[in-house]
Every structure is written in structure tokens, then in C-alpha cells.
Amino acid sequence: MADDALFEFLHMEIVALVYKEQATREDIDKERVTCVSTLEAMGFRVGQGLIERFTKDCPTFKDDLDLMKFLCKDFWSTIFKKQIDNLRTNHQGTYVLQDNTFALLTQFSSGKQYLEEAPKYLAFSCGLIRGALSNLGLESVVTAEVSLMPSCKFQVVIQKL
Amino acid sequence: MADDALFEFLHMEIVALVYKEQATREDIDKERVTCVSTLEAMGFRVGQGLIERFTKDCPTFKDDLDLMKFLCKDFWSTIFKKQIDNLRTNHQGTYVLQDNTFALLTQFSSGKQYLEEAPKYLAFSCGLIRGALSNLGLESVVTAEVSLMPSCKFQVVIQKL
Numbered sequence: 001m002a003d004d005a006l007f008e009f010l011h012m013e014i015v016a017l018v019y020k021e022q023a024t025r026e027d028i029d030k031e032r033v034t035c036v037s038t039l040e041a042m043g044f045r046v047g048q049g050l051i052e053r054f055t056k057d058c059p060t061f062k063d064d065l066d067l068m069k070f071l072c073k074d075f076w077s078t079i080f081k082k083q084i085d086n087l088r089t090n091h092q093g094t095y096v097l098q099d100n101t102f103a104l105l106t107q108f109s110s111g112k113q114y115l116e117e118a119p120k121y122l123a124f125s126c127g128l129i130r131g132a133l134s135n136l137g138l139e140s141v142v143t144a145e146v147s148l149m150p151s152c153k154f155q156v157v158i159q160k161l
Numbered sequence: 162m163a164d165d166a167l168f169e170f171l172h173m174e175i176v177a178l179v180y181k182e183q184a185t186r187e188d189i190d191k192e193r194v195t196c197v198s199t200l201e202a203m204g205f206r207v208g209q210g211l212i213e214r215f216t217k218d219c220p221t222f223k224d225d226l227d228l229m230k231f232l233c234k235d236f237w238s239t240i241f242k243k244q245i246d247n248l249r250t251n252h253q254g255t256y257v258l259q260d261n262t263f264a265l266l267t268q269f270s271s272g273k274q275y276l277e278e279a280p281k282y283l284a285f286s287c288g289l290i291r292g293a294l295s296n297l298g299l300e301s302v303v304t305a306e307v308s309l310m311p312s313c314k315f316q317v318v319i320q321k322l
Contacts, residue, residue, distance in 0.1 A: 005214050006240060009207040010171050014178070017203065021182045042178065046170040053166050079167060 004081045004103065011104055015039065015120050036123045043127020044134070051075065051132035064158060067136060068095050075132060080104075093158035097129075098151070105150035118146040129154060165242045165264065172265055176200065176281050197284045204288020205295070212236065212293035225319060228297060229256050236293060241265075254319035258290075259312070266311035279307040290315060 018035050054075060061067040072084035076099075086098040104121045108114045122144035130142045139159040146152050179196050215236060222228040233245035237260075247259040265282045269275045283305035291303045300320040307313050 005211055006207070007167060007171070009210045010168070010175070013203045013207060014171070014175060017175070017178065017199075038178070042174045046167070046174060049170045050166055 007079065008103060008107070011121075011124060014042065014124065019120065036119060039120070039123035040127040040130075043124035044131035045127075046124075047128035047131025047133075048135045049131075050079070050128075051135045054078070055136070061136070064093070064138065065089060065091075067133075067138070068097075068156070071129065071132060072097055079128065093160065095156040095158075097154040097156065099154075100151045102150050102152040105146070105152060108149050110149050112148065114149065115146060118149070118152075119144075122146070122152065126154065129156060133158075168240065169264060169268070172282075172285060173268075175203065175285065180281065197280060200281070200284035201288040201291075204285035205292035206288075207285075208289035208292025208294075209296045210292075211240070211289075212296045215239070216297070222297070225254070225299065226250060226252075228294075228299070229258075229317070232290065232293060233258055240289065254321065256317040256319075258315040258317065260315075261312045263311050263313040266307070266313060269310050271310050273309065275310065276307060279310070279313075280305075283307070283313065287315065290317060294319075 018038050022035050058070075061070065068087060068089070072087050076082070076084050080099070080103040082099075082101070082103070084097045085100045086096075088096045088098075102125075104125065105118065108117070126142040126144050130140055133140045133142075133156070141157045141159065143155050144152060145155065179199050183196050219231075222231065229248060229250070233248050237243070237245050241260070241264040243260075243262070243264070245258045246261045247257075249257045249259075263286075265286065266279065269278070287303040287305050291301055294301045294303075294317070300322070302318045302320065304316050305313060306316065
């Protein structure tokens with residue numbers, strides 16, 4: 001029924017809370033960076049917890065690409081109720097995950113009008129991906145890019161140890 | 162698969178964030194009250210939003226009891242993946258909803274050990290109920306009571322206009 005709505009509403013509340021708390025502080029300079037990293041860290045922990053449940057009865061993955069495919073299908077579907085639309089890789093540890101109708105951006109008008117608001121609503125999800133990968137033994141840097149709402153690209157760069 | 166885990170993890174993050182933010186402030190006296198009401202207000206808005214989606218294609222309710230039953234079954238199931246176990250009323254506007262294994266308390270050890278931590282984890286859900294009722298035209302006061310984890314009673318008192 002409205003399962004997906006629960007996550008979307010909670011996510012909106014979290015973003016609003018993080019930005020509101022920061023606005024009452026004095027160090028406005030640091031504001032934007034702190035908020036994004038607070039949200040990213042929350043996503044990281046949630047991603048870690050979720051992947052642990054997801055992969056409990058799973059076979060191991062045969063390589064990084066296999067793992068990324070699992071993330072794009074099963075992991076993404078459970079959280080965002082749809083799969084990633086396109087997965088690309090350079091086969092050297094960089095992956096681009098494209099979601100053409102990213103659930104957390106669909107409430108905005110399409111187009112470029114609210115483009116500068118987008119990073120607020122992507123930080124948590126970058127953390128989700130990074131947390132999931134981290135729990136599976138892959139350290140990564142995850143960034144997001146929006147050029148036209150509600151489509152979104154996540155870039156994952158696996159860090160070689 | 163792990164749909165319910167997503168909500169539980171997010172909820173834990175929210176509680177942790179609200180209490181952490183408050184801990185960095187100076188007015189320790191007000192601390193506990195403010196945190197609970199911040200969480201309650203977040204739950205209120207989420208409850209309002211959710212009930213709007215839930216009841217979009219629903220017939221209207223024939224009376225308050227009918228509405229409470231809907232809340233105990235459909236609304237509760239979607240959020241907490243189970244129904245309320247017991248609903249009581251004095252037929253004068255007071256309802257007691259009992260959940261014997263309340264999802265947000267099951268991660269604690271059973272019994273009385275962490276009883277004083279419980280209110281943190283109930284405020285959001287009190288808000289959920291109050292928000293849902295409010296959007297259906299009923300103003301209410303919602304409180305929660307735990308005597309033995311993970312069982313929990315929510316008391317709803319409808320305010321006569």
C-alpha cells in the first residue's frame with residue numbers, strides 16, 4: 001500500500017531535522033559540509049545494518065561486479081521499490097549506478113528548478129551504498145550527481161588496499 | 162526480506178540524532194522534554210502523511226471505533242509488520258492499544274533492565290497515532306506505557322471539541 005511512503009516521509013524528516021539543528025548553531029561556514037556528512041554517516045550505519053540482514057542466507061559473491069549487481073537489484077528494490085536502471089563500470093573499480101526516477105527526488109518538480117536542493121537528498125543514499133559495501137569488505141568513495149530531476153547517478157570508486 | 166529492518170534502523174538513527182544534538186546544548190534541564198517532543202512532532206507529521214495515502218481509496222469510517230480498528234490493523238501492519246494485539250475502549254473516547262511485541266522495543270533485552278530507556282523509543286510512535294487521527298478529524302492525546310519489554314500500551318484519549 002504505502003510502504004515506500006514511510007521511508008520517504010522519514011527521510012524528509014531526517015533531512016529537515018539535520019538542517020534545522022544546524023541552522024540554530026553559529027558556525028554557518030561549516031554548516032553545509034556538516035549536514036551532508038551527518039546524513040552520510042546515518043546512511044552508512046543503516047546500509048551496514050541492512051546488508052547484514054540481506055546477505056544472511058546469501059551465497060558469497062564471485063567478484064565485485066557480482067556484488068554491485070546484487071546492490072543494484074535486491075538491495076535497491078527493498079529500499080527504493082525499484083531497481084537501478086543502468087550499471088556501468090570501467091572494470092578498474094569505478095561503477096556508475098543510474099536511477100532514472102530516484103524515489104527521494106520524485107517529489108520535486110522535474111527539471112532544473114530545484115537542482116541546488118538535490119545534494120541534501122542524496123547524502124543519506126550515498127552513505128547507504130558506502131555502508132553496504134563496507135560491510136562486505138569493500139572500502140569505497142561514493143558521490144552523487146544530478147543533472148535533471150528526478151534522475152540521479154551514483155559514482156562508486158572502490159579503494160584498493 | 163528486510164523491509165521492516167529499514168524502518169527500525171532509521172528510527173534508531175533518528176532517536177540517536179535527536180538525543181546527540183540535545184546533548185551538545187547547554188540547557189540540560191529542558192533536554193529530556195525537548196527530545197521527546199521533537200520525536201513526537203516528527204511522528205505526527207509522518208502519521209499525517211501516511212494516513213493520507215492509506216485512506217485515499219478508502220470508504221469513510223462509520224464511527225470512531227471503526228476508525229481505531231483500521232488504525233490497529235492496516236495502519237499498524239504497514240508500519241510495524243504486525244497488528245495491534247488488543248484494543249479496548251470505555252466507549253467514551255478512551256482507547257487502549259496493546260502491542261505485545263512492539264517492533265521498536267524488540268531489540269532490547271526482555272524484562273525490566275532497560276525500562277527507563279523506553280520512552281525515547283515510544284515518542285515517535287505516539288506522534289504517528291496522533292498525526293493519523295488528526296488528519297481524520299480527531300484531536301487526541303496519546304501516551305505510551307511499558308511495564309515489561311517488549312510489550313507496550315498506547316492510550317488514546319479523544320478530545321471533544
